[in-house]
Amino acid sequence: MAPHSCKGCLRTRIARMAESNKEIPMEVSMNGSDTNGLMGDNPFEAMPWFGMDIGGSLCKLVYFEPKDTTKDELESEIEVLKNIRRYLTKNSAYGKTGHRDTHLQMDNVVIRGRKGTLHFIRFPTSEMGNFLALARMKGMANLVTTVCATGGGAYKFEENFIREVNMKLAKFDEFDSLIKGMHYIEAQNSDECYYWANPTDETRCAKVNYDFSNPYPFLIVNIGSGVSVLSVNGPNNYKRVSGTSIGGGTFLGLCCLLTGCNSFEEAIELATGGDHTHVDKLVRDIYGGDYERFGLPGDLVASSFSACCSFGQMNSRDRRSKVSREDLAKATLVTITNNIGSIARMCAQQEKIDRVLFIGNFLRVNPIAMKLLAYAMDYWSKGTMKALFLEHEGYFGAVGCLLQFNETTPS
Numbered sequence: 001m002a003p004h005s006c007k008g009c010l011r012t013r014i015a016r017m018a019e020s021n022k023e024i025p026m027e028v029s030m031n032g033s034d035t036n037g038l039m040g041d042n043p044f045e046a047m048p049w050f051g052m053d054i055g056g057s058l059c060k061l062v063y064f065e066p067k068d069t070t071k072d073e074l075e076s077e078i079e080v081l082k083n084i085r086r087y088l089t090k091n092s093a094y095g096k097t098g099h100r101d102t103h104l105q106m107d108n109v110v111i112r113g114r115k116g117t118l119h120f121i122r123f124p125t126s127e128m129g130n131f132l133a134l135a136r137m138k139g140m141a142n143l144v145t146t147v148c149a150t151g152g153g154a155y156k157f158e159e160n161f162i163r164e165v166n167m168k169l170a171k172f173d174e175f176d177s178l179i180k181g182m183h184y185i186e187a188q189n190s191d192e193c194y195y196w197a198n199p200t201d202e203t204r205c206a207k208v209n210y211d212f213s214n215p216y217p218f219l220i221v222n223i224g225s226g227v228s229v230l231s232v233n234g235p236n237n238y239k240r241v242s243g244t245s246i247g248g249g250t251f252l253g254l255c256c257l258l259t260g261c262n263s264f265e266e267a268i269e270l271a272t273g274g275d276h277t278h279v280d281k282l283v284r285d286i287y288g289g290d291y292e293r294f295g296l297p298g299d300l301v302a303s304s305f306s307a308c309c310s311f312g313q314m315n316s317r318d319r320r321s322k323v324s325r326e327d328l329a330k331a332t333l334v335t336i337t338n339n340i341g342s343i344a345r346m347c348a349q350q351e352k353i354d355r356v357l358f359i360g361n362f363l364r365v366n367p368i369a370m371k372l373l374a375y376a377m378d379y380w381s382k383g384t385m386k387a388l389f390l391e392h393e394g395y396f397g398a399v400g401c402l403l404q405f406n407e408t409t410p411s
């Protein structure tokens, strides 16, 4: 989005164009500067300050707040903009479902020569109607603005943005954005990348910083609503090698259906108190111990969800009565995570890559999944592959599309 201290004449001109259904010229609407000279060439005016990644479950909004603003720039900033900045930065909750992840905030970052703070905000994509209504109420429709946007919703909601808030979407590819955003944030934050040491030992398990300054090649496993696997071999050199529809959306959907929970946070909380072995059938339930010849340990899940509906050594009714909502949530989490880990490992093997970066909001507040992935990658690769994680797990697409503004041509 390119909010700026629009000069009255430009706003009037744009409004008239909009009223008469004339297309607003790209050079005006895309970056807030006007090659016809109607706008000042103040870089504060010309910068887009928002990047948006509109995904299948969550909309991620990254807001860059410049902190090196001169007195003149501040004075020329129009009231609507001041209010929007205040509203975004003084609150950490917006309406019932919008949240600012204050713990992820990044100060003193430089974006296109400007120094400032990056704020990270999210809300459910299903609330897009309310978001647009709020943006309208805050006066966004009166500004000459462009939102840098990526994710499927950048296409799906394009018309809504124009109709509701007079905003044009500068659209960027979601994987280009993801990779660019990831590299940028990683370079800015020395604590960004980490791995889990001793993931199966609660007392010794710890997050350990990982130096990712020499990154290539690596695999990205983006666990959003669905899962995409990208093999990255250099700057601007990547391919999507695989994917699965069984992802974060599946976990939340199944968990809600099975346990009656109503949010991701609740699902994770339930899973934290659950025992998946009440639901899953383990190798030892079948073998009585390890299946040594092929290296299958007894506590490995042999068959997900099959403990409570099987015949043989287990009485199914008895088993079912012992299964709690917590157990069901945990088993769902373990099933989905192990499946993703297994696909990730096969892709890494096929691509001959040993570092796998797991990102996406499925990993938000989800140490259970991260530790499982860490253990699975290490165990099944006999210590040759490493699972890596990033602190800003779900926000890279939003950052990346903001960075690409003016750099490449949006679609």
Ligand SMILES: Nc1ncnc2c1ncn2[C@@H]1O[C@H](COP(=O)(O)OP(=O)(O)O)[C@@H](O)[C@H]1O
Pocket: 054, 055, 056, 057, 058, 059, 124, 151, 223, 224, 225, 226, 247, 248, 249, 250, 251, 252, 264, 265, 360, 361, 362, 363, 364, 394
């Ligand atoms: N507050 C939340 N609401 C909904 N899903 C959440 C939330 N926090 C984490 N998630 C998980 O993150 C997934 C979405 O991840 P994300 O990377 O944002 O993907 P997408 O771009 O498809 O929306 C959800 O399917 C869910 O598993």
Ligand SMILES: CC(C)(COP(=O)(O)O)[C@@H](O)C(=O)NCCC(=O)O
Pocket: 055, 056, 057, 151, 152, 223, 224, 225, 226, 227, 228, 242, 243, 244, 245
């Ligand atoms: C279609 C998507 C790229 C959309 O991204 P998302 O909103 O899930 O982050 C993703 O859901 C995906 O890659 N799904 C898996 C499709 C498949 O390979 O089976």
